[in-house]
Amino acid sequence: MIGENVLRGxxxxxxxxxxxxxxxxxxxxxxxxxxxxxxxxxxxxxxxxSGGCVSSILSIHADCRLGNRLMLDAVTKYPGxxxxxxxxxxxxNGIDLDPFFAxxxxxxxxxxxxxxxxxxxxxxxxxxxxxxxxxxxxVLFHAWEIADILHIAKLAxxxxxxxxxxxxxxxxxxxxxxxxxxxxxxxxxxxADTTVAVAYDGAVEYAAKQxxxxxxxxxxxxxxxxxxHVVGKVATSRLxxxxxxxxxxxxxxxxxxx
Amino acid sequence: MLEFIDANCRVGxxxxxxxxxxxxxxxxxxxxxxxNVKQAVVYHAVAQYSDPLLGNSLLVNETGDSPRFLxxxxxxxxxxxxxxxPAELLAQMKENDVCSVRLFPAxxxxxxxxxxxxxxxxxxxxxxxxVFISLxxxxxxxxxxxxxxxxxxxxxxxxxxxxxxxxRLVPILDACGNLWVxxxxxxxxxxxxxxxxxxxxxxFIFGSGIPEASLAAAASQLLLSEISDEEKQLxxxxxxxxxxxxxxx
Numbered sequence: 001m002i003g004e005n006v007l008r009g010x011x012x013x014x015x016x017x018x019x020x021x022x023x024x025x026x027x028x029x030x031x032x033x034x035x036x037x038x039x040x041x042x043x044x045x046x047x048x049x050s051g052g053c054v055s056s057i058l059s060i061h062a063d064c065r066l067g068n069r070l071m072l073d074a075v076t077k078y079p080g081x082x083x084x085x086x087x088x089x090x091x092x093n094g095i096d097l098d099p100f101f102a103x104x105x106x107x108x109x110x111x112x113x114x115x116x117x118x119x120x121x122x123x124x125x126x127x128x129x130x131x132x133x134x135x136x137x138x139v140l141f142h143a144w145e146i147a148d149i150l151h152i153a154k155l156a157x158x159x160x161x162x163x164x165x166x167x168x169x170x171x172x173x174x175x176x177x178x179x180x181x182x183x184x185x186x187x188x189x190x191x192a193d194t195t196v197a198v199a200y201d202g203a204v205e206y207a208a209k210q211x212x213x214x215x216x217x218x219x220x221x222x223x224x225x226x227x228x229h230v231v232g233k234v235a236t237s238r239l240x241x242x243x244x245x246x247x248x249x250x251x252x253x254x255x256x257x258x
Numbered sequence: 259m260l261e262f263i264d265a266n267c268r269v270g271x272x273x274x275x276x277x278x279x280x281x282x283x284x285x286x287x288x289x290x291x292x293x294n295v296k297q298a299v300v301y302h303a304v305a306q307y308s309d310p311l312l313g314n315s316l317l318v319n320e321t322g323d324s325p326r327f328l329x330x331x332x333x334x335x336x337x338x339x340x341x342x343x344p345a346e347l348l349a350q351m352k353e354n355d356v357c358s359v360r361l362f363p364a365x366x367x368x369x370x371x372x373x374x375x376x377x378x379x380x381x382x383x384x385x386x387x388x389v390f391i392s393l394x395x396x397x398x399x400x401x402x403x404x405x406x407x408x409x410x411x412x413x414x415x416x417x418x419x420x421x422x423x424x425x426r427l428v429p430i431l432d433a434c435g436n437l438w439v440x441x442x443x444x445x446x447x448x449x450x451x452x453x454x455x456x457x458x459x460x461x462f463i464f465g466s467g468i469p470e471a472s473l474a475a476a477a478s479q480l481l482l483s484e485i486s487d488e489e490k491q492l493x494x495x496x497x498x499x500x501x502x503x504x505x506x507x
Contacts, residue, residue, distance in 0.1 A: 007293070009481040009490070030422035034447045047482060066474065131504060199276075200291055201472045206278025207324055223447035231458070232478020 002244045003236040005048075012048030016249035017216075017226060018258065019044070021053030021140060021167050021193045024074055026065065027057050029065035033255070036225045041081055043227065051081040052222070053107055053256060055140075058180055059087035060112035068100065073103035080118025083256065085110035085163040090124035099132055106257045108138035108163075115142070133159035138255050140165045156187035162254050166192040167219065191255060194217030194230055194247070204237040204247075206237065213243035217251045260481060262295040263328075263495040266390070266417050266440045266465025270303035270313070270322060279469060286324060286468070292380035292479040297326050298466075299390075299498070301360050305332035309365070311341070317356050328502065332391065333359045333377045334366050334384075351387070360390040360417075364397075369406050383411030388501045390440075392417040392474035399426040403446060406434035413438065418467060421445040431457050438501070441493060442467035442476045450483040450493070461499045464485035470482060 002015055024040060026032040034043070035057070044052060044255040054074060059067020068086055077083040086100045087110040100106045109132055113120045120141060129212060132139050141168045143149055156164050194204065208216050218234055220227035234247055252258065269283055280286050285438020290298060300321065310332040321327035331351060336343050342350060351359075359382060363370050370379075382389055389412050396402050406414055417440040419427055424446060431437060442465045444450065453462060465478060466473035480493060 005479050006481055009260065011482075019444045031424035032447070033424070033449065033452060039447070044483065105330075124307055178299060199472065200469055201466075201474055202278040202470070203276070209278070225445045226447045226449055226479065228482040229445060229475035229479040231477040233472055235476050236478060 002241050002248070005230075006232040006235050015245060017047075017049045017231065018249040018252040018254065018256075019216065019220050019222065019231075020165065020217040020252045020256070021195050022052035022054045022222050023057050023224060024054050024092060025057045026223070027061050027072065030076060032223055037077060037082060039241050041078050042082065043222065046230065049230065049231065050226070051078075051083065051200075051258075052220075053083040053085055053140075053252070055085040055087045055094045055110040055222060057224075059089075060110070060115045060142075064089040064092055064116075065095070072100065072103060072106070075103065079105060083107045085133055085258070087112065088125065089116050090118040090122045090126040091116065093124050097128070101135070107258075108132070108140060110131075111139050113148075114144065120148050121154065128185075129159045129162060132160065132162035135162050136163070136258065138163040138165055140167050142167050148166075152197075154191065156190050160171040160189055162189060164190050165217065165255070166190065168193070168195045189216055191215045191251070193217045194234055195219045195221040195225075203213060204234055205239055208237075208239055208243055208247065213246045214251060216247045217255065218248045259294050260487075260490055260494050262293060262464055262477060262480075263498050264290065264295050264298040264466045264476075265463045265498045266442055267298040267300045267413065267468045268303055268306065269300045269327075270316060272303040272469060273307055275278045283320065283327075289473055290326065292504075293473060294474065295318070295477070297328050299328045299330050299358060301330040301332055301390075302478045303507055306360075306365060309351075309480065310334060310362075314356075320357075328358070329354065330358045330360055331356045332357070332362060333363075335368055335378050344378050347378075348381060348385060348387075348507055357502050357505050357507075358388040358390060361505065362395050363391075364395040370401070370408075372408055376409075377413050383409055383413075385506050386413060386501075386504045387507070388415050388438075388505070390415045390417055393419050393423075399423075399430060402437075403430055403433065406437050410434060410436055410468070415440055415463060415501075416442045417465060421449070428457070428507045429463060437461070438463050438497065440465035440467075441480065442471050445479065448484070451485055454485045454489045459492045460497055462493045463501075464494045473502070476495075484486065 026035040037154030142187045176198045218231045302313040302317040374404045
């Protein structure tokens with residue numbers, strides 16, 4: 001049974017686990033720890049996590065282009081384990097995305113509108129969303145507020161070819177989950193991840209019930225946070241092993257095309 | 259399998275009802291069984307948000323004679339006869355098997371300075387009653403430092419310090435020997451490993467943060483951390499057991 005290893009303090013074994021919401025590097029806001037690519041990869045190795053899709057925190061804070069270059073370096077250094085999101089900024093929307101996606105490890109776009117002091121529906125993001133729509137790419141959003149969810153819903157209708165992932169959306173609050181549930185009725189290209197799964201006991205089961213296990217993906221936000229509490233919470237939830245396998249990695253494999 | 263005591267757990271209905279969340283103490287006990295949590299230190303939502311005396315009374319009634327629940331009362335400085343004086347409070351705690359207390363200075367709107375809270379905290383310190391307080395009940399970390407240094411005989415347990423706390427937490431742990439820290443919100447990458455290495459495993463106490471946070475998440479964090487079995491046992495149950503065993507009511 002998935003989750004037994006957690007209770008015994010042992011790494012996962014025999015289940016594909018993929019972190020759809022991971023980062024590298026750090027912010028000056030607070031003291032982060034173990035933020036280098038090798039640190040993140042090492043933690044995944046120790047826990048039996050197959051890999052993750054990362055963006056650089058540098059790219060959502062100080063320097064988007066530098067962060068994206070460092071993301072590419074990491075993805076190149078850890079093929080088949082670290083995959084990457086290109087972070088897109090509304091302040092730099094003329095960049096050419098094609099060279100990034102020529103790399104087999106680059107899988108999608110990352111939007112962190114809050115740190116870029118913009119809104120998800122800022123028109124300067126449109127070229128990026130059009131690109132994702134055309135290429136069928138995933139777009140991972142930092143979506144902390146209900147307003148973010150509503151913006152994503154509108155984008156899902158405008159860009160049906162893109163796969164939109166509501167980062168933090170599945171766990172933040174029950175209000176957010178209610179909004180996600182509404183969106184599910186209309187939009188099949190919307191997914192959610194489990195970051196901030198320190199949310200109350202029962203939240204994983206509730207989110208899976210409302211969204212469907214096919215649309216919920218394990219994500220940890222590592223190294224903003226550790227990943228142990230999230231992966232353990234999903235693995236030890238009262239969902240079926242079949243649902244857990246989807247959430248822990250099966251859905252990511254499908255959405256990212258791994 | 260590791261045995262836990264959950265040192266940070268609230269029972270009773272709070273102001274927010276989350277869909278799919280634990281509905282009652284039976285559901286809580288079932289979850290505790292899933293993670294081998296033998297006991298939980300519990301306080302009551304009514305005490306936090308409405309009426310400390312009523313909430314404390316409800317806690318006694320609702321936990322009954324279950325050995326799984328270790329009662330924690332919400333306390334405040336005495337105001338006339340509206341809250342018991344320390345001697346009476348301690349007697350009531352002994353009578354009701356209450357082994358720790360919790361402060362809500364922000365929620366209740368009272369000072370922690372000696373002129374206001376000295377009588378209460380001195381009495382609790384003398385009896386070695388652990389005094390729990392969440393970071394969100396304090397103005398800032400400097401207020402916590404003031405609390406620990408103003409009352410060096412009191413054993414404080416800081417709850418929910420947040421994953422962004424290292425620059426604040428490390429110096430205050432170095433400075434204040436009477437401070438312990440509950441772990442539910444210590445979610446820095448490899449945080450427990452680092453804290454055990456650079457600080458001391460004896461200063462950390464396992465808690466779930468229920469209902470705002472998750473027992474499953476907190477237990478997973480500790481179970482999967484790269485620390486020794488001895489350190490895990492101390493954090494999971496040993497440290498809080500020792501603190502509670504030293505209470506003299």
